[in-house]
Amino acid sequence: MPKLTLIDGSSYLYRAFHALPPLSNAKGEPTGALFGVVNMLRATLKAKPDYVAFVSDAPGPTFRNVLYEQYKANRPPMPDDLRAQIEPMLKIVGALGFPILRVSGVEADDVIGTLASQAHEHGVEVLISTGDKDLAQLVRTGITLINTMTNTTMDSAGVMDKFGVKPEQIVDFLSLTGDTVDNVPGVSKCGPKTAAKWLAEYGSLDGVMANADKVGGKIGEYLREALPALPLSRQLVTIKTDVPLDFTVPQLMLREPDVEALRELYTRYEFKAALKELDGTTAETITAPPPATATGVGPAPAPAAAKPSIASGKGEYELVTTQAQLDAWLARLQQAPLIAFDTETTSLDSMQADIVGVSLCVESCKACYIPLAHDYPGAPQQLPRDLVLAALKPILEDPTRPKVGQHAKYDMNILSHYGIAVQGLKHDTMLESYVWNATATRHDMDSLAKRYLDYETVKYEAVAGKGAKQISFSQVDLDTACNYAAEDADITLRLHHALWPQLESEPKLRQVYEKIEIPLVPVLAGMEQRGVLIDVNELRKQSQHLGKRMHELQQEAWQSAGHEFNLDSPKQLQAILFDELGLPAKLKTPTGQPSTNEEALEAIAHEHALPRLILDYRGLAKLRSTYTEKLAEIVNPRTGRVHTSYHQGAVATGRISSTDPNLQNIPVRTEEGRRIRQAFIAPEGWQVMAADYSQIELRIMAHLSGDEGLLRAFHAGDDIHRATAAEVFGLEPEAVSSNQRRAAKAINFGLMYGMSAFGLARQLGIDRGEASDYMARYFSRYPGVHAFMDATREQAHRDGYVETLFGRRLYLENLSSRNQALRAGAERAAVNAPMQGTAADIIKRAMIAVAAWLKGRDDAHMLMQVHDELVFEVRADAVQTVREAIRQHMSGAAELRVPLVVEIGAGKNWDEAH
Incomplete structure (x- = not known):
């Protein structure tokens, strides 16, 4: 069975600092905590885990600070001697080859809990290296704690022996005892033995609370006084196991250690035993992809449904x-x-x-x-x-x-x-x-x-x-x-009895559920069962073309760099871009190394030809591996077609997503991406038909904001980007240049996604002042848009959520965050979600209406949904009839203050139809 070791980095550092004497090197630099961490990591390496990660707290507040402002308020400031050892610790950890994970907005324990849960679900044995008692709540068969300082392990029986409760009762145990260090309230004077006794008698925290009047003496008074705060305590001590992460367990493999960097660090901090071990290192090191890194922010817990009285025992x-x-x-x-x-x-x-x-x-x-x-x-x-x-x-x-x-x-x-x-x-x-x-x-x-x-x-x-x-x-x-x-x-039946009363109590949500989501289930099932016809020979030709073009880009990249190198090696690319060419490193990895990811390369693409060549090469490589080669391999032998899976419950805004294969990510802005659509074909005597909403989110913005300028432009059938440019630049529409129209288009779409003046300036290649001027002129011409955005932000702060036109809700947990970046991100989402969510609801309503019209017909079938587009297979002699019916049902899927325009094309393949 493969094994994953998760190292609680924050716990490691604190424990080592307090457990060891205040050591220092010849220069007087503190080294005690470093020494302890290095020894624990060396012990981890000797165990040879299949997967491993060093998880540390990211700087800044977490969702627990939002829940309770006094969380960890009693903690003394970090000692200067300890703070000075954080940076060298991360350097050593990175040089040893450990993936370092730091996720903003949550604690290291939450990242550990999520990864442990994911690994456990996929049959990977988990070892959590920590001394933190909170992590005992994660223990189960296949998940064990290890204390490397005492060389002891703790399984379910060990948790029972140490705390007197089962792992699944640890959260309730900690809620009762509280935590003076983290400032978790708990019950005054309730120690571990009392908490364990109550849980043994009443089963759970809810049971203890329900029977609080039966507990006598002074401790009973303390329990009753604490009742209002105990649910909050439970939230604070519960480790999240559903943090959205940008990486998966298979990515958590050791890199080859940077021996020279380790030698330099070990020498500086005078770690003689580690140096001796390093000098005896053989070439038998594990080579793997670069370590997973994380800067993403997961949402804080959203309000839970009330739990009705339901039997929770075994059936x-x-x-x-x-x-x-x-x-x-x-x-x-x-x-x-x-x-x-x-x-x-x-x-x-x-x-x-x-x-x-x-x-x-x-x-x-x-x-x-x-x-x-x-x-x-x-x-x-x-x-x-x-x-x-x-x-x-x-x-x-x-x-x-x-x-x-x-x-x-x-x-x-x-x-x-x-x-x-x-x-x-x-x-x-x-x-x-x-x-x-x-x-x-x-x-x-x-x-x-x-x-x-x-x-x-x-x-x-x-x-x-x-x-x-x-x-x-x-x-x-x-x-x-x-x-x-x-x-x-x-x-399933018990869950329905728990959830349905909640939806019944909210008429808008009930409408979304009964009128949109439930009727869509059989529609999506029918689309999945039908599948789409693929021209395998066409894909093979495209794969060969992509391979040839990738080879050409490789040659151009070598010429640009001045020598040959592996384009798929981030380490080699890093050396060429930042050491040899001296380009600025705009983004860093958590280990402090210059990043070579897509965002980092885009940031310097204007300064040298090589970053753009690498980006183009990676784009073609992804097209080839994801589509031109994979699609041919997954044709269903039963049907001779490719069948995707559509997911209703995956995207918070209500959008449908597609996997295995993902048919919604085929790029349409590049020639190679559009060419892939040529492989999506119709049978002999049939045609592919594509129906696409035109600028639907801008039309929804016009409807929701009620801005007279936008409403007027859409009703007149104007080119909305040209009309916007004419307003912003004070010109007649026919005098608008292509660059001015491009700027207006960037503003129109950028504002919906909360683009700043800085982002607009970077997209258009202009200075920030000019971009700010564009935006100011836009809002002066479209004041209704500005008012709508302000009102939406205000409503989001007031209610904690925003709604689509049809009543779907999106909760936004970081609106009250003290972290400015988190708060700004939540506000951007608040403005965008009503439009993106309404667009999702509209196309779902359209699918339901079109499917009802198609029922019983044998001359047309709905095959795919790709964002604002529906794709059909239509018998050639029925194209005109089907086209008009689809246009009617799609344009009638919502009543807006502006027309819903549907553009429809047909052809022998998807590319011709789109």
């Missing part, structure tokens, strides 16, 4: 293997007001998976599993698959029988392979959670059960194993499979 699950059992469940289904259903399969790819079993639930805590294809040696006899599915088909296809699923689109796709077209989907718990609060949590079942039911589900790895040893679900024994699968249906 009673029946394994159905006889006709009599099946008949009894069919009778229950006939009488049920709501049916929760789920399928077990052989693959996550719904278009290639085979069904293994079905689980059903009509009453909370009581569910069944019907195995259909478990084929391990000695497997008991199961009911025939075709018999069971034939019996379920009338019920599943009955639109009058309400059903609920968790990510039901997957199960609908699976059942479609067996001739079952599920109808009557009334609810989907993934979408209930997503509409209720898109940013509060991930929307998978495990996360939702934990958040809204306080229930720990059985994980797939627990029943099927992990990694290379993982077996297919068809190989899982029936009793184990029943416990896992029936739980899915049971928890």
